[in-house]
Amino acid sequence: xxxxxxxxxxxxxxxxxxxxxxxxxxxxxxxxxxxxxxxxxxxxxxxxxxxxxxxxxxxxxxxxxxxxxxxxxxxxxxxxxxxxxxxxxxxxxxxxxxxxxxxxxxxxxxxxxxxxxxxxxxxxxxxxxxxxxxxxxxxxxxxxxxxxxxxxxxxxxxxxxxxxxxxxxxxxxxxxxxxxxxxxxxxxxxxxxxxxxxxxxxxxxxxxxxxxxxxxxxxxxxxxxxxxxxxxxxxxxxxxxxxxxxxxxxxxxxxxxxxxxxxxxxxxxxxxxxxxxxxxxxxxxxxxxxxxxxxxxxxxxxxxxxxxxxxxxxxxxxxxxxxxxxxxxxxxxxxxxxxxxxxxxxxxxxxxxxxxxxxxxxxxxxxxxxxxxxxxxxxxxxxxxxxxxxxxxxxxxxxxxxxxxxxxxxxxxxxxxxxxxxxxxxxxxxxxxxxxxxxxxxxxxxxxxxxxxxxxxxxxxxxxxxxxxxxxxxxxxxxxxxxxxxxxxxxxxxxxxxxxxxxxxxxxxxxxxxxxxxxxxxxxxxxxxxxxxxxxxxxxxxxxxx
Numbered sequence: 001x002x003x004x005x006x007x008x009x010x011x012x013x014x015x016x017x018x019x020x021x022x023x024x025x026x027x028x029x030x031x032x033x034x035x036x037x038x039x040x041x042x043x044x045x046x047x048x049x050x051x052x053x054x055x056x057x058x059x060x061x062x063x064x065x066x067x068x069x070x071x072x073x074x075x076x077x078x079x080x081x082x083x084x085x086x087x088x089x090x091x092x093x094x095x096x097x098x099x100x101x102x103x104x105x106x107x108x109x110x111x112x113x114x115x116x117x118x119x120x121x122x123x124x125x126x127x128x129x130x131x132x133x134x135x136x137x138x139x140x141x142x143x144x145x146x147x148x149x150x151x152x153x154x155x156x157x158x159x160x161x162x163x164x165x166x167x168x169x170x171x172x173x174x175x176x177x178x179x180x181x182x183x184x185x186x187x188x189x190x191x192x193x194x195x196x197x198x199x200x201x202x203x204x205x206x207x208x209x210x211x212x213x214x215x216x217x218x219x220x221x222x223x224x225x226x227x228x229x230x231x232x233x234x235x236x237x238x239x240x241x242x243x244x245x246x247x248x249x250x251x252x253x254x255x256x257x258x259x260x261x262x263x264x265x266x267x268x269x270x271x272x273x274x275x276x277x278x279x280x281x282x283x284x285x286x287x288x289x290x291x292x293x294x295x296x297x298x299x300x301x302x303x304x305x306x307x308x309x310x311x312x313x314x315x316x317x318x319x320x321x322x323x324x325x326x327x328x329x330x331x332x333x334x335x336x337x338x339x340x341x342x343x344x345x346x347x348x349x350x351x352x353x354x355x356x357x358x359x360x361x362x363x364x365x366x367x368x369x370x371x372x373x374x375x376x377x378x379x380x381x382x383x384x385x386x387x388x389x390x391x392x393x394x395x396x397x398x399x400x401x402x403x404x405x406x407x408x409x410x411x412x413x414x415x416x417x418x419x420x421x422x423x424x425x426x427x428x429x430x431x432x433x434x435x436x437x438x439x440x441x442x443x444x445x446x447x448x449x450x451x452x453x454x455x456x457x458x459x460x461x462x463x464x465x466x467x468x469x470x471x472x473x474x475x476x477x478x479x480x481x482x483x484x485x486x487x488x489x490x491x492x493x494x495x496x497x498x499x500x501x502x503x504x505x506x507x508x509x510x511x512x513x514x515x516x517x518x519x520x521x522x523x524x525x526x527x528x529x530x531x532x533x534x535x536x537x538x539x540x541x542x543x544x545x546x
Contacts, residue, residue, distance in 0.1 A: 003365055003497065005068035010322065010366075013061050017323045025053045025428050025462060040309050042299055044403075044471040045480055047309050051428045052316055052396075052464040062315040063305045069495045071311065078490065079301060081107045085264070085501035086359060092501045094267035094486075098293035098479070107262055115260075123257055123272050124283035126237070130199060131170050131279060138231035141196045147176040147189060148276040149219060150203035151211045154239070155179035156347045157269030157482075158203075158277045160340035161289070164478055167337070167407035169280040177276070178219075181211040186218055195226040195235065202238045203273050205259065207245035210513070220249065239272045264501050266348045267486065285475045292479020300487045310487035313398075313466070317488065318495050320396045320464060321370050328395040330388070331374040334420040335402060335473055341481075342374030348482075349489050359497050368496045378419050389426065389459055399424055399467045400481065406472045420467070430461020 028034060029050075038050035054062075066072075078084050081091045096105040096112055097120075104111040129135040133142045148158055159177035162169065169175065176193075178186045200219045204212040223235045232250040240246050241258045257272035269277070270293060278286045296310065305311050320326045331342045349372050375383055377399070388395060401420045405413035436457045440450045468484075470477045493500035516534070519525045523542050527535040 006065065006495070006497075007365075009061065009065040009068040013058075013065065013319070013323050016057060016061055020053055020055070020058070023053065025051060025464075028053075028055060040307055040312060042295065042309065042480070045309075045477065046467075046469045047313070047484075048467045048469065049312060049316055051424060052319075052466065053462065054316070054319065058319070059306055059312075059315075062319060065318070065495060066305055066311060066315060066491070069497070071305070071491055071494050074494045075301065075490075079297075081105065081262075084499075086499055087502045090501070091262040092264055092267070093262045094264065094270055095293075095297045097263065097267075097270035098290040098297065098483075100287065100291055100294055107260075112260070112262075119257060119259070119272055123275055123278055124286070126255070126257075127275065127278040127286075128283055131173070131282060136234075137196050137198070138227050138234040139196050141194075142172070143197055143199045144172055145174045145176060145193050145198040146276055146279050147178060147193070147198060147200045147219065148203060149178050149186075149200060149212055149215045150239075150273070151179040151209060152347060153265030153268045154203035154209075154212065154273050156340070156344045157266070158274055160338065160344040161269060161274070161277050161478060161482075162280045163340055164335075164338035164473060165277075165281050165285070165289075165475055168282075168285050168475060170282070173280060175276060175280050178215050179211065181214050183218070186215045190219070190222055195223050195231075198223075198235060200236050201276055202236065202240070202249070202251070203275075204239075205241055205265075207238070207240045207242040207249070210510070216249070237275065239275055269482070281475060289475040289479040292476035292481075293483040294479075295476070296480050296483035296487065300483075310484050311491050313484065313488040314491035314495070316464075316466065317370070317396070317492055320394075322366050324394070325367075326394050326396060327367075327370050328393070329370045329372045330395050330397045331372065331400070332377050332380050332397055332420075332423075333374070333400040334377040334416050335400065336376050337406075338400070338473065338478070339376050341400070342372075342376075345374075345485055346372045348485060359499060366496050368498055369492070377423065378416065381419065381423065385423065388463060394463055397424075397427065397463070397465045399465060401467065401469055402472045402477075403469060404472045406474065424465045424467055426459070426461075427463035427465050428461055430459035430463075431457065433458050 031037070035048065035050050037056070038052070038054070039046055039048040074084070078092060079095065081093050083089050083091055085092050091107050093105060093107060093112070096116055099105055099113060099116070102113070105113055126135070130143055130146070135143065137143055148155065155177055162175045162177070176189050178189050200216070200223070202212065202216045207213065220232055220236070223232055227235070229250070233252050236249070236251045237255040237257070238246045238249070238251045239257050239259070243253065243256060246256050247253070257275060259268060259271040259273065263271050270290060274286065277289075300308060300310050303309075317329065331345055333341050349369060374380065388397065399420050401417055403417070433454060436454045437450055440453060445453065468481065489500055519527060520538060520541070527538050530538070
């Protein structure tokens with residue numbers, strides 16, 4: 001595909017940016033209809049982007065960029081099951097996992113929905129049996145602790161969602177998520193568990209993932225030492241496609257749930273990888289979560305580009321990343337429960353857009369994904385917001401806030417919402433030198449004191465923010481939010497001409513770890529052939545370990 005049209009669209013945007021550079025965003029609100037024009041709605045979900053330095057011409061040019069990059073055609077290919085993961089020759093059809101309307105979805109000419117529905121039904125039946133106590137431990141105890149052992153997409157998604165939706169979890173269940181190969185992760189979890197009442201879910205498609213299988217082996221020993229080898233079958237389930245390896249581990253076939261090659265790891269929460277979440281919130285609420293994702297799928301396919309929430313999110317991100325050269329992006333939920341939503345998103349986003357190889361194998365011709373991080377408000381305000389307000393670099397922010405609390409004090413929540421809106425306004429408005437001096441004069445400071453103090457209290461403003469507001473954070477809303485960011489990432493990958501569905505950079509680290517692990521574990525192995533730093537660090541560890 002020629003990138004000439006994309007380059008031309010970027011050139012038009014660059015010229016337009018120069019026209020806007022000296023305008024203040026607050027002045028754009030002279031238009032009384034600005035909020036209505038620069039916000040999008042899907043039922044109770046509202047996406048407000050009116051505090052971005054953008055006008056109608058900006059949005060026209062951004063949509064022209066999307067069309068030049070063939071976003072609509074690539075979107076159609078995605079939903080048609082074409083092999084959009086070009087380096088692994090696979091479709092990326094996680095949308096099939098949340099297709100609840102019964103229509104066919106084809107992969108290589110075969111409708112995958114019968115298999116999807118069959119696995120979904122098995123997962124739901126198993127989860128409900130655990131929740132009700134119909135499935136019990138080896139000694140007849142009700143299972144009260146569910147430990148998901150996975151890593152990456154097999155951990156971050158379910159762990160994030162289970163915490164975010166904790167008000168909807170069964171009160172007699174405790175959910176635990178173990179991912180780090182650091183023995184402290186599993187060890188600290190096991191300290192508080194009774195093996196007779198614990199179910200472990202091992203989530204690994206190939207049942208060979210190093211971190212997951214190391215933790216799974218230790219968890220198996222925990223059960224076998226306490227209850228005997230025969231008890232393993234009653235205290236483990238697996239999400240995997242390797243029935244031979246699962247059977248060798250000691251897990252019964254009726255407790256194994258599979259998924260497909262066209263489900264990427266960072267999109268797998270919608271599949272059987274979400275088993276721990278289904279156990280936590282129940283099959284009906286998990287279906288609500290799926291329906292939220294489906295809502296956004298349908299919106300993404302049908303809404304015009306300029307009124308399409310994921311598309312506008314993506315184009316605003318390109319506007320700030322590529323035209324304003326801003327290398328970071330933040331997501332700040334004003335809600336404690338989705339605390340892991342910001343850590344979850346880098347796995348979804350940075351794995352997808354952290355590439356410099358274009359689809360044609362030549363280097364990408366634009367800067368790709370920004371660094372993404374975040375922390376719940378109001379904690380973030382006391383951690384790093386100083387940098388956001390007065391630092392030398394600008395980082396766009398997405399705020400997420402519910403109109404109503406979920407199982408929380410209404411007075412506390414009103415204050416939380418006020419903090420969110422205040423930060424958004426302050427980021428845009430800032431405070432000028434004249435305003436600062438006027439405030440200090442009214443406080444009775446002398447001219448000399450004002451001269452010294454005023455520069456420290458000036459805020460440039462012009463920090464762009466978007467805000468998601470919704471009625472409350474329930475399963476359907478969370479599904480919508482996750483799917484919005486999924487499709488945003490896809491659209492940006494199209495504009496940047498990269499593959500968002502592979503992760504070859506991660507594979508190099510795994511390969512080198514497999515080479516180094518025997519040398520680290522065995523002090524007698526030579527370090528010849530390693531670089532000087534790596535050999536020196538291994539040598540120093542051997543000194544410290546003796």
